[in-house]
Amino acid sequence: MPELSSPAPRAASQPRHVRVAAMGDMHAGRTWSPAVQLAFSRMREVADVLVLCGDLTDRGTEEEARQLGRELSAVGVPIVAVLGNHDFEAGQPDLVARILTDHGVQMLDGQAVEIQGVGFAGVKGFGGGFGRGALGPWGEPAVKSFVQEAVDEALKLETALARLRTHRKVALLHYSPVRDTVENEPLEIFPYLGSSRLEEPLNRYPVDVVFHGHAHGGCFEGRTSTGTPVFNVSAPLLSRRHPDAPPVHVIELSWEP
Secondary structure (H helix, E strand, O other), X not given: OOOOOOOOOOOOOOOEEEEEEEEEOOOEOOOOOHHHHHHHHOHHHHOOEEEEEOOOEOOOOHHHHHHHHHHHOOOOOOEEEEOOHHHHOOXXXXXXXXXXXXXXXXXXXXXXXXXXXXXEEXXXXXXXXXXXXXXXXXXXXXXXXXXXXXXXXHHHHHHHHHOOOOOEEEEEOOOEOOOHHHOOOOHHHHHHOEEHHHHHHHHHOOOOEEEEOOOOOOOOEEEOOOOOEEEEOEHHHHHXXXXXXXXXXXXXXXXXX
């Protein structure tokens, strides 16, 4: 009988590495920044996925959305994004989102998506304040409506996070979920920069990193109460940190298959 050969040893699985670049507050249109355009042109050199954290346009007009869409269509890596408050200014956020979707951007509003093995969950978020200073749903209907908007955004985020089944997970928002990254802004506007209600689902469904924008004058880095890193990637803030570099923050996520 012929000898039975032993099966060849299985090759060890190679770790996966995905570079995620994040930026917010590009304000395409009236205040369009050459530095942002430079970052887009070099994206393939530094990242595998691009995350955009709202205020994609300056006034939320069709013209601005089409201008940004043309820029993004040449980036050359997958793009995932959420809207910001500026994208609502002209009263047509659905049109802005649709135009960007037509240019290949995966727009998130309470949805989750997997790109190159990494899960992304995103919402715009809303204001309301942080910790003991958070606005409560009490009193006039307008106050209750304001608070309910933050609650609804937090519920959308929780739904999206609960759907993720990937080894590595990223949350993207426009408004901040923690106070840390809005420090240095005027204290009077803290309630309009984010909400602790957005932190609650992040603690229940942990992610590897959270990105947000909106707070142009805030701090770059903070953490949730459970230790998850939170980065404020507002383009104006990133430009101040590194004036000679494109306003984008890149992290690398790694895992064993």
